[in-house]
Amino acid sequence: MLPAVLCSRWYAAPPELIYRAFTEPELLEQWFCPTPEIAVRIDKCDPRPGGSYRFVYHFPNGATVPVIGEYQTVTPGRQLIFTWTWEPPDPHAGMLTLVTVDLEERDGGTEVSVRHERFPDSEMRGRHEAGWSSTLERLVTLCAHSH
Amino acid sequence: MLAALSRGDRTAGELGEPFHISQPAASKHIRVLEGAGLVTGAADGRHRRYRLNPRPLVDAQDWLERHRRFWEGTLSQLDALLTRLQKGNS
Secondary structure, eight states: OOOOEEEEEEESSOHHHHHHHHHOHHHHTTTOSSSTTSEEEEEEEOOSTTOEEEEEEEOTTSOEEEEEEEEEEEETTTEEEEEEEEOTTSTTTTOOEEEEEEEEEETTEEEEEEEEEOOOOHHHHTTTOHHHHHHHHHHHHHHHTOO | OHHHHTTSOEEHHHHHGGGTOOHHHHHHHHHHHHHTTSEEEEEETTEEEEEEOOGGGOOHHHHHHHHHHHHHHHHHHHHHHHHHHHHHHO
């Protein structure tokens, strides 16, 4: 496994409001993308254990890249844990990773910590990683239709 | 075929064998895999041997860096939303 990506930031807002921003589609569409030039459309967002989501990123050049996942832990105002898998055409499509979002009340506001982990390393990629397998499956399908 | 290649290098004939297809038919499949950058072939005497090439999938460091930028950018967008929401409430 590769190391986790960690990112945290303090906000002058209560955890409850931040939790809503992470779980309500109409709020997510207003911020859940890395730059204002990229738009995000929430296809599906069902924040309960076992519920799934699908967000689609729309780039200025017209490209769209979806990300899908399943909520594993849902603790309102405290924590969200969900799987994170890019879909084609992302070059890393099919690789199952895990995101943990922790909300902690601090100094009259909230510390938000994101931990994105389980990035497979090259050893696993060549063997039995889920993403590698699904890429293989797609290629096998492609081959089966290329007669 | 890719499963077979993950266990070691193979010729087109060896790759086609489990599917009971001819070598030209197997070669056609292999060309698709080569086109996708997943398989590379090299001459070995009279035959061509094929090898799995997982490199085009991911450059690990680049991958992590991309996600770090994604989360840093995304968390900074949250600031603007919270400011708007709190202004709207007051």
